Structure formats: C-alpha cells, structure tokens
Amino acid sequence: MEIKIDPRIxxxxxxxxxPTKIGFGKTLAPVMISCSYKEEKWGALNxxxxxxxxxxxxxxxFHYGQEIFExxxxxxxxxxxxxxxxxxxxxxxxNLSAERMAMPTLPEELFINSVKLLTExxxxxxxxxxxxxxxxxxxxxxxxxxxxxxxxxxFKFMVVASPSTAYFSSDSLKVLIEREYVRAxxxxxxxxxxxxxxxxxxxxxxRAKNLGFSxxxxxxxxxxxxxxxxxxxxxxxxxxxKLVTPSLEKTILDGVTRRCLIRLAEDMGFSxxxxxxxxxxxxxxxxxxxxxxxxxxxTAVIVTPIEGFGEDDGTFYKVRSKGESIWPRLREKLLALQxxxxxxxxxxxxxxxxxxxxxxxxxxxxx
Ligand code: COI
Numbered sequence: 001m002e003i004k005i006d007p008r009i010x011x012x013x014x015x016x017x018x019p020t021k022i023g024f025g026k027t028l029a030p031v032m033i034s035c036s037y038k039e040e041k042w043g044a045l046n047x048x049x050x051x052x053x054x055x056x057x058x059x060x061x062f063h064y065g066q067e068i069f070e071x072x073x074x075x076x077x078x079x080x081x082x083x084x085x086x087x088x089x090x091x092x093x094x095n096l097s098a099e100r101m102a103m104p105t106l107p108e109e110l111f112i113n114s115v116k117l118l119t120e121x122x123x124x125x126x127x128x129x130x131x132x133x134x135x136x137x138x139x140x141x142x143x144x145x146x147x148x149x150x151x152x153x154x155f156k157f158m159v160v161a162s163p164s165t166a167y168f169s170s171d172s173l174k175v176l177i178e179r180e181y182v183r184a185x186x187x188x189x190x191x192x193x194x195x196x197x198x199x200x201x202x203x204x205x206x207r208a209k210n211l212g213f214s215x216x217x218x219x220x221x222x223x224x225x226x227x228x229x230x231x232x233x234x235x236x237x238x239x240x241x242k243l244v245t246p247s248l249e250k251t252i253l254d255g256v257t258r259r260c261l262i263r264l265a266e267d268m269g270f271s272x273x274x275x276x277x278x279x280x281x282x283x284x285x286x287x288x289x290x291x292x293x294x295x296x297x298x299t300a301v302i303v304t305p306i307e308g309f310g311e312d313d314g315t316f317y318k319v320r321s322k323g324e325s326i327w328p329r330l331r332e333k334l335l336a337l338q339x340x341x342x343x344x345x346x347x348x349x350x351x352x353x354x355x356x357x358x359x360x361x362x363x364x365x366x367x
Pocket of ligand 1: 070072169231298299301
C-alpha cells in the first residue's frame with residue numbers, strides 16, 4: 001500500500017487553531033485522507049489538506065446516491081492516547097455497507113491505516129475533555145461520469161476528522177413516535193450505513209423539531225407496531241429492572257456502541273433482553289411505571305437519556321425514573337474504556353503510535 005503525504009499539509013496544520021467552542025461536526029481538522037478506485041484497484045492513500053473537491057456534475061453519487069459512511073472516534077483525554085476504539089468493527093460494517101450498495105470493499109489495511117494516519121496527524125487537535133473526541137468520518141462515493149443506472153466503476157474513499165463534543169447539547173431527549181413515515185423496509189438498505197437512509201428521515205426530523213422533539217422513533221414498515229431505532233442511534237429501555245433493546249432485524253443498523261453496552265451491562269450484572277419491543281408495550285410500561293428509563297446510544301451520541309416519547313397530537317409519555325439510573329453507569333464505564341481511564345480487559349482500545357506517520361511515509365512522499 002502506497003502512502004503519500006502532501007507537503008502542503010505542513011502549512012494547513014500550522015495555520016489551524018482549535019476554537020474554544022467546537023460543537024459536533026462543525027470544526028473540521030485541516031487534513032484529510034483521499035484514495036481513488038479505478039480499473040478495479042485502489043490507488044495510493046493520500047494525506048492532503050482539507051479542501052473542496054472537484055467532481056463531475058454527472059458523478060453517479062449525485063444522481064443515484066451510491067454512497068456509504070462510518071462514524072468513529074479517537075480519544076486523547078488528559079494526555080492519554082490517542083486511542084481508537086474498535087476500529088475493526090467500523091471497517092467490517094463499512095464493507096457490509098459497500099456490498100449492499102454494489103460498491104467495492106476496502107482492504108482492512110487501507111481502512112485501518114487511513115484512520116490511524118489521520119488520527120496521528122490530528123493528535124494536537126483532539127480535545128481533552130471527557131466526552132469530547134476527534135470524530136472520524138470515513139466515507140466512499142461513486143465518481144464515474146455517466147447517467148446510466150448501473151453501479152459506478154470509479155469511487156473515492158475519504159476520511160475527514162472533526163474535533164467534537166458529544167452530538168447533543170441538551171441533557172435529555174424528547175422523541176417523536178413516527179407513525180406515518182418509515183426509515184427502512186424488509187429487503188431494503190436499513191442495515192447499511194448509506195446516506196439515503198438518513199435523507200429519507202429528514203422530513204420526519206423537521207416535523208419532530210417543529211413539534212418540540214429532538215429525534216424520531218422509527219417503527220417497523222409493515223404494521224408500525226415494533227420499535228426499531230432512531231437514525232444515527234439505537235435505543236434501550238429499562239423495564240422491570242431489565243434492559244431491553246430491539247433485536248437486530250435487517251432494518252436496524254448494528255450499532256457498535258449498542259454491542260458494547262450489551263457486553264458491559266452483562267458484565268456489570270444487569271439482565272438484558274434483545275427482543276421485539278412493541279410501541280404499545282412501551283407506552284403501557286411507561287404509563288404503569290414499569291419502564292423506569294430509556295436512552296439512546298451511538299458513537300456520536302455516546303449514551304443520552306430520553307425524557308419521554310410523544311405523538312403529533314401533543315400526547316406525551318414521560319418516563320419516570322425509579323431509584324438509581326443505569327444509563328449514567330453505562331456511559332461512564334464506556335467512556336472510561338474509550339478514554340483510557342480504565343484497564344481494557346476487552347481489547348477494544350487501540351493506541352495510535354505517534355511515530356506511525358513517520359513509518360507510514362516510508363515509501364510515500366516524505367514531508
Ligand atoms: C454516529 O454515531 O457516528 C453516526 O453515524 C450518527 C450520525 C448520523 C451523527
């Protein structure tokens with residue numbers, strides 16, 4: 001694998017200042033990764049300044065949405081790290097998404113080296129407050145110029161990085177139960193991390209916002225009875241002291257954070273049920289007080305509590321907590337592992353060596 005470091009990055013990096021208010025996904029690191037696919041081969045991995053792209057107006061991504069992405073983070077809290085967290089899980093899911101969207105898969109080495117290289121060069125800009133991180137966004141899109149409906153023969157793989165806080169600035173979420181639109185259908189692309197799944201949810205997001213909610217809760221497409229996920233995050237509830245999360249159907253994204261929480265909760269002694277959860281069961285459990293907690297989880301949102309669920313007619317089902325909540329314990333456990341504050345007995349944390357960039361540039365263009 002050839003790695004090329006663009007000499008212009010020296011200027012981009014030296015001119016970059018981390019703002020005091022960073023937000024989520026708003027502050028972009030001054031460098032990025034770019035790699036092209038042509039004639040059935042991946043080319044060199046390039047580390048270049050963050051800059052606009054030049055693409056043909058007929059690039060297939062603009063017309064047929066052949067695009068996938070991942071969300072992952074690098075941590076450097078209190079001078080520890082930088083650490084990546086389970087990057088191989090994102091790499092595997094990226095390739096599953098690629099297969100579903102008729103795109104070439106990416107060799108593991110190319111994906112992992114890209115996120116490591118970018119993390120290393122962005123290390124000085126990784127915020128050091130617990131909960132903040134360098135949000136990494138690997139993505140791939142179709143670049144072939146052609147209006148025929150057929151898979152593209154040319155693609156670009158890129159990774160951009162954003163020093164970020166957690167996704168939500170509010171303390172807890174109000175969630176709209178979406179009874180009209182659906183996010184995913186049986187046999188569709190719900191399990192893939194592709195832009196269209198998110199674009200299709202935006203009209204509901206607008207409606208939710210106008211009604212005073214911050215998220216949409218998606219139900220199954222056939223009967224609108226079973227709880228699925230929330231676009232960009234999975235859901236857990238606590239019912240009669242047990243954690244319940246929807247079992248993974250092909251319409252639900254297999255969240256890395258979701259899987260971590262299941263493992264951590266089991267090891268902390270909580271009972272977990274992965275099963276079909278109907279919206280009626282959830283509402284009844286909230287009303288009877290059996291549901292004492294609900295929370296969202298995902299790379300961007302980490303673990304964020306849900307205040308309650310509502311309908312578009314103004315009905316609101318407020319979750320009433322009982323005793324000590326589970327979500328803060330799970331959130332703290334997860335962050336402690338990600339940020340290097342706790343011994344990692346799972347082998348999930350990967351330290352990025354700060355000399356990685358030097359090694360990587362051997363064989364490529366030296367800075
Ligand atoms: C992530 O959690 O990384 C996601 O991809 C969700 C995103 C849409 C904000």
